[in-house]
Amino acid sequence: MRLMTYALGLVVVFASAAGAGRAFGPEGKPAPAPAHTAMDEHPGHEATTVAAEGLQVTQAGYTLSPLTTRLVAGQAQTFAFRIVGPDGRAVTQFTREHGTEEHGTELHLIVVRRDMAGYQHLHPVRAADGTWSVPLTVSEPGAYRALADFTPRARTEGLVLGADLDAPGDYQPRLLPKPDWETTADGYTVTRAGEPQAGADSWMTVSVSRNGQPVTLEPYLGSFGHLVALHQGDLAYLHLHPQEGATAGPDVTVDASVAATGTYRLFLEFKHDGTVHLAEFTATTGAGHTHN
Known part of the structure; x- marks a missing residue:
């Protein structure tokens, strides 16, 4: 009788352990729930995630470092800057876009006032030491934003870094035009x-x-x-x-x-x-x- 009782106890223990394993999975962790995606809630619609760019002066170890920080409204000047890499040195190798290795575009520079007036899309020239320069004239005073769009050779993905520039004077911000077609x-x-x-x-x-x-x-x-x-x-x-x-x-x-x-x-x-x-x-x- 004692042997039969012991054997029945073992059966109960192993049955309980098997049930617990099914409920909690290996190592006592809860079993994962079925995968849930946006498609479950909105069949036929795929959620798209787009990252905002140009909001930081430093990202992924790279920094937009303007050498020209003060603009003079109505006056032609040279705007110079560097892209400083994770090692603290100016980056000198970039992936070219829209062309061959000899004739592609290494960097796009956008300069625009904070009220989004005076937009300019420029293509600076890079010196051997990593200093970029481009002729720049802003017509009116105000707070400006410089946005550099580029891909360092050491990365597969591009970066957009932004820095603020100031053109002192009587700043008269413009209202943004209404939406138009x-x-x-x-x-x-x-x-x-x-x-x-x-x-x-x-x-x-x-x-x-x-x-x-x-x-x-x-x-x-x-x-x-x-x-x-x-x-x-x-x-x-x-x-x-x-x-x-x-x-x-x-x-x-x-x-x-x-x-x-x-x-x-x-x-x-x-x-x-x-x-x-x-x-x-x-x-x-x-x-x-x-x-x-």
């Missing part, structure tokens, strides 16, 4: 279809015409148009990339997924008849499907 630039009419979207895939198409007739856009820096979006307030930067496989014509379709809801100023650069033109829009976002 059509604008003009140097005699061209530029229209857009679609809005930037936060948290979801979105596309926006921009069309260019002159004297009522569509024009055929020419390649500029590797595509038929370059569209930069700046978020009102913090000036978060986004380069909205054109759709792959685009062909020459009057239209440019770009990825319009952005990091946050709100109001954006859109700066479109396009080339026609050998000249680059700048068109500007104000746009507001939709919320999309965001998940915390």
Whole structure:
């Protein structure tokens, strides 16, 4: 009887242990719940995460270090800066974009006032010691933001760093124009279809015409148009990339997924008849499907 009772006790103990193992998994940890994704809540809609860029002067060990910190409104000057790497030295090796190893673009520099007036897209020249320089004229006083868009050779992903610059004087900030679907630039009419979207895939198409007739856009820096979006307030930067496989014509379709809801100023650069033109829009976002 004692042996039978002992054997039955062992059966009960092992059965309990097996049940606990099924409930808690190995090493007593809770068994994982089934995977949950955005697709479960919103079938047919894929959540998109876009990072805000240009809000920091230092990121991933790299620092935008302006050598020129004071601008003089209405006066041509040389703006100089360096990109300082994790080792504390000026970076001298960058990945070229929009071209060959000899003729590509190593760095894009955006200079814009805090009220998003006076936008300039510049391509500085780098000296052997890592010092970048470019001619720069700002027409009016105010607080300006310099944004450097680049990819160090040591990284596979690009960075956008931002630094504040000051042009002393009587600063009269301008109100941002209301959202619009059509604008003009140097005699061209530029229209857009679609809005930037936060948290979801979105596309926006921009069309260019002159004297009522569509024009055929020419390649500029590797595509038929370059569209930069700046978020009102913090000036978060986004380069909205054109759709792959685009062909020459009057239209440019770009990825319009952005990091946050709100109001954006859109700066479109396009080339026609050998000249680059700048068109500007104000746009507001939709919320999309965001998940915390």
